[in-house]
Amino acid sequence: MRKRKSGRSWIDRQQKDQYVESSRRSGLRSRAAYKLVQINEKYNILSKGMTVLDLGCAPGSWLQIVGQRVGRNGLIVGVDLQDIQAVDGAEFIQGDFEDPTIVKQILNVIGDRDLDLVISDMAPNLTGIRITDQAKIMSLVENVWLFSCNRLRAGGSLLLKVFEGDGIESIRSDIEGSFDQVNTIKPAASRKESREFYILGRGHIVDTRLV
Numbered sequence: 001m002r003k004r005k006s007g008r009s010w011i012d013r014q015q016k017d018q019y020v021e022s023s024r025r026s027g028l029r030s031r032a033a034y035k036l037v038q039i040n041e042k043y044n045i046l047s048k049g050m051t052v053l054d055l056g057c058a059p060g061s062w063l064q065i066v067g068q069r070v071g072r073n074g075l076i077v078g079v080d081l082q083d084i085q086a087v088d089g090a091e092f093i094q095g096d097f098e099d100p101t102i103v104k105q106i107l108n109v110i111g112d113r114d115l116d117l118v119i120s121d122m123a124p125n126l127t128g129i130r131i132t133d134q135a136k137i138m139s140l141v142e143n144v145w146l147f148s149c150n151r152l153r154a155g156g157s158l159l160l161k162v163f164e165g166d167g168i169e170s171i172r173s174d175i176e177g178s179f180d181q182v183n184t185i186k187p188a189a190s191r192k193e194s195r196e197f198y199i200l201g202r203g204h205i206v207d208t209r210l211v
């Protein structure tokens with residue numbers, strides 16, 4: 001079970017948090033939007049007309065940011081276990097990214113377009129048992145990496161949320177083997193006490209054995 005966001009300290013922290021306040025003022029659905037904004041400010045991963053897949057998109061703040069940057073000529077596809085309120089200009093698929101029928105639906109929506117960018121902010125429901133949780137996290141990130149290796153165009157990018165723990169060095173080295181440039185990023189909007197950080201791979205190298 002995911003940890004419940006309850007208790008006075010969570011409420012106090014939300015009230016003091018500058019990103020919670022700015023997201024409310026800007027009509028963004030979550031403070032998480034600022035993580036993508038900050039990553040994009042530095043690495044410029046979003047541009048007009050792109051085809052973007054957003055994995056773990058609920059409630060939809062990354063979709064909002066992607067929509068603003070990619071514009072009407074792009075294609076944006078969001079996937080999440082939970083339902084979301086529609087985001088203008090984005091297609092949404094509800095389901096588990098690790099379910100092959102959901103992957104088929106994603107591929108149907110993308111059709112014959114080239115996928116320019118995969119962004120994954122997915123965080124699995126945690127049990128509180130460290131070994132089990134880390135295994136779930138690693139399975140999810142490895143599946144995103146494999147999907148991206150198969151489906152990203154040459155030169156495309158992958159932004160992947162990961163959590164400190166066993167196996168992270170191995171996924172980082174997998175990504176280093178399939179992208180020209182790899183960066184490890186902890187955006188200012190990511191809470192210091194959180195084990196999350198992001199790996200960004202740019203310049204996808206297409207492995208012709210997979211084509």
Ligand SMILES: C[S@@+](CC[C@H](N)C(=O)[O-])C[C@H]1O[C@@H](n2cnc3c(N)ncnc32)[C@H](O)[C@@H]1O
Binds near residue numbers: 029058061080098
């Ligand atoms: C931190 S939230 C994402 C916030 C989002 N980036 C935003 O800006 O609104 C993580 C999401 O990952 C989703 N998720 C976790 N595992 C998933 C899976 N296997 N397939 C699809 N979505 C998943 C959860 O349902 C949750 O909504």
